[in-house]
Amino acid sequence: MSGIPRSSTRRAASRRRPGRGALLPAALVLVASCSGGSDSGKAGADGVGDPLFPRLGNGGYDVQHYGLTLDYEPEGNHLHATAVITSRATQDLDAFNLDLKGMRVRSARVDGKPAGTSRKGTELTVTPGATVGKGREFQTVVVYEGVPKEITDADGESVEGWVETDGGAAALGEPTGSMAWFPGNHHPSDKATYDIAVTVPKGYTAVANGELKREEVRGDRATFSWHSAEPMASYLASVVVNEFKVTTTKAGDLPVYVATHPDEAAAGPKMAELLPRAIEWASGLFGPYPFSSAGAVIDHNPYVDYALETQTKPYFDEAPTDAIVVHEVVHQWFGNSVTPRTWRDMWLSESFAQYAEWMWEEKHGGRSAQHIFDDFYDGKDPESEGIWAFPPADPTPETISDPPVYGRGAMLLHELRRGVGDDAFFAIARQWVADHRYGNGDTAEFIALCERKSGRDLGELFDKWLRSEGKPRR
Numbered sequence: 001m002s003g004i005p006r007s008s009t010r011r012a013a014s015r016r017r018p019g020r021g022a023l024l025p026a027a028l029v030l031v032a033s034c035s036g037g038s039d040s041g042k043a044g045a046d047g048v049g050d051p052l053f054p055r056l057g058n059g060g061y062d063v064q065h066y067g068l069t070l071d072y073e074p075e076g077n078h079l080h081a082t083a084v085i086t087s088r089a090t091q092d093l094d095a096f097n098l099d100l101k102g103m104r105v106r107s108a109r110v111d112g113k114p115a116g117t118s119r120k121g122t123e124l125t126v127t128p129g130a131t132v133g134k135g136r137e138f139q140t141v142v143v144y145e146g147v148p149k150e151i152t153d154a155d156g157e158s159v160e161g162w163v164e165t166d167g168g169a170a171a172l173g174e175p176t177g178s179m180a181w182f183p184g185n186h187h188p189s190d191k192a193t194y195d196i197a198v199t200v201p202k203g204y205t206a207v208a209n210g211e212l213k214r215e216e217v218r219g220d221r222a223t224f225s226w227h228s229a230e231p232m233a234s235y236l237a238s239v240v241v242n243e244f245k246v247t248t249t250k251a252g253d254l255p256v257y258v259a260t261h262p263d264e265a266a267a268g269p270k271m272a273e274l275l276p277r278a279i280e281w282a283s284g285l286f287g288p289y290p291f292s293s294a295g296a297v298i299d300h301n302p303y304v305d306y307a308l309e310t311q312t313k314p315y316f317d318e319a320p321t322d323a324i325v326v327h328e329v330v331h332q333w334f335g336n337s338v339t340p341r342t343w344r345d346m347w348l349s350e351s352f353a354q355y356a357e358w359m360w361e362e363k364h365g366g367r368s369a370q371h372i373f374d375d376f377y378d379g380k381d382p383e384s385e386g387i388w389a390f391p392p393a394d395p396t397p398e399t400i401s402d403p404p405v406y407g408r409g410a411m412l413l414h415e416l417r418r419g420v421g422d423d424a425f426f427a428i429a430r431q432w433v434a435d436h437r438y439g440n441g442d443t444a445e446f447i448a449l450c451e452r453k454s455g456r457d458l459g460e461l462f463d464k465w466l467r468s469e470g471k472p473r474r
Contacts (some may be wrong), residue, residue, distance in 0.1 A: 045060065088135070160175075202217055232336070278325060327357050354410035
């Protein structure tokens, strides 16, 4: 997730592990699990074997597109919805699973024909009337309703999922919350395009990812139809409902859509001015902005204490600082376009977003990146508290959003930059986002790229800053 914490444990700006020997095996376990097992099996696996969240996601198929039609009533927090999921079978399927927490499933169909369903925990098993053959594209339609719930993170403190607010709701998905409001293959390794149509009472605005294709009012209800043409991990999908004030502008040729809660009214114009500047600056460092639109949602939400890099429109629980805005903007490259292959690779997203804050501060007359590094190392920066608790590449489900993933990860990037030089460092960053655009990347791949582009053996540097326990010696 992205979000700079109000406390130094933030969710400091997103979310969390391996030792050196575990890096490649973790990736290999995931690949094997995603395949859903051997072709002789006829049921997709009920999890992809993620090293931190093994039951997230499902095997046997690859989602291509989600079409979500939501009818939401803020009074009573009730949702009536239909999910149309277009997938490709990666094995013969007599049954397959979708991740869904709570809600009542009214019906399911596969390729237009009734399908059976059963529930166990957060697993919704769908049994089509006939086997779906390997390699076939198929469509699953699930009709469901109910009161979507919050999900408490593994740390026992932060909440995500469908968070009811004083004036509406915010659907936030990192790392497991998306299952609270739509059925899907909820692991970051399975990215898809999205169409999300949300109907709400007239006077409310429903904001989702991508571009607003249509806004239609019928009687006392209004429908907002959003389209995301570029692939997105489900944890980055979002719907936010409230009586927002909307500001539209441009960042070059990019349409920019900013929705602001009335209680944060002054933040809207500032965001509309800051976003284009931050996008232009980040594009100069990391390459072209990866999506066809940009924006933000500035909520007034006392129930969460973080910002989140929801794709194309980062979510802010309140008026953010410039640093937090920069953090979430840079996540559009690192985390959104290039998504961690497993949750253990989260440091790859958070370190770049955090390090971008340091570079932004330096550019705007504050401390240099080296000065901030020194302050973190010496414990003089408030956000440095707890950064030595564990190696950035070795979090647990409870610590995936803790300071080592952010601050110590940023320190690693600074040491990498110092070691290989500016030209090689920024060439590495641009090559990383180009090579993995709209896909996934892991730690082993990143290290291999760094060594290839720099022409150096960087094992000692990564061992010291990424994998070692405790505070490294300088």
